[in-house]
Amino acid sequence: MNDQVGAGDAFLEGIPYPGVYVTDEEGIVVAKFFHDTYKVRDSPEMLIDAALGRLEISDQEPSFRGGDEEVRISVFVHGGRGSIRQGIRRQLIVRFDLGPGMHLYGEPVPDGMVPTKIEIEAPPGLVLEAPIYPPTETLRLTNMDVDLHVWTGAVDIVVPFYATGILVSETRPLDETTIELEVNIRYQACDDDTCLLPKTEKVVLSIDLDVIDVPALGPHLGHGQREANFRGAPHMTRLIQRKLRKHPLGLARYLLKSIRLELAAKWRSVTGK
């Protein structure tokens, strides 16, 4: 429960910190999703993938396919058909399909070899999380007395990301309808005898921006948000009635606090402090 919301905030008391547990058949937690801001939420696709234990890519998600016979490369924006909304986590997935006998390198690598690296150029307001690399296998080079960390077969590297209000906000119309993500994929493929030359594949994906689907409630109107798609007033009325029954003075206290915070915010906007 959100314990920063106290009894004095009776109108809101009882709201949780949003979060999700995914369990297996035995009820054992296999994944959990909690974030330090309630504005960051995980795509439904991320929860489904966590339950399935694999990535389920849809044909409708923005993608690129390239590479060559030894190393085929696909890039996807996974979740919400690839659209970007404020705070909703999507995943950029770089998938390598390696030919028989081929491998790629994870870090660290000895001098002269090139580890697999994903670098993304994105507009301001797109928060890129650290890439998630799958576990490597150990390849022992006995004549050099070194262990290499390699991937074989199908390799998925995942970069979760989300947009803040700088890029796409729930409180204003979209500035742009699409953005471009530039993905630079650096890798070197080898088999047991030979290494191919290092390569860099540059991929540019065009991604649609979208806004949060807000209810038709006063607080969400009047600041340029698009017209709401669903009526929130009946639900909110029932909520207020329920809260009033439990805390007769709660609504008054809540409104007073809201007015005080609103005045403070207006003062900050005027003074810049």
Added chain:
Amino acid sequence: MTIERDHHGFDAPAPLGHPGRAGLPPGHSTGPEIGERLPDFRLPDTHGELVDFHESRGRAKAVVVFYRSAVW
């Protein structure tokens, strides 16, 4: 309603400091960890029937979501 951007870069139709904008503080417990079994609990469904989390799902996998509103 005043719109203010928080330190994460997010906008919301409520001023900063509003209790509804409080996020999860660093180090705060988030309950059972990966590898642990969720506790036994029973909650009413939309028809008012009690549902036992471990008994009623018949060994299906589950997603347990704590959310604060239909919007946020």
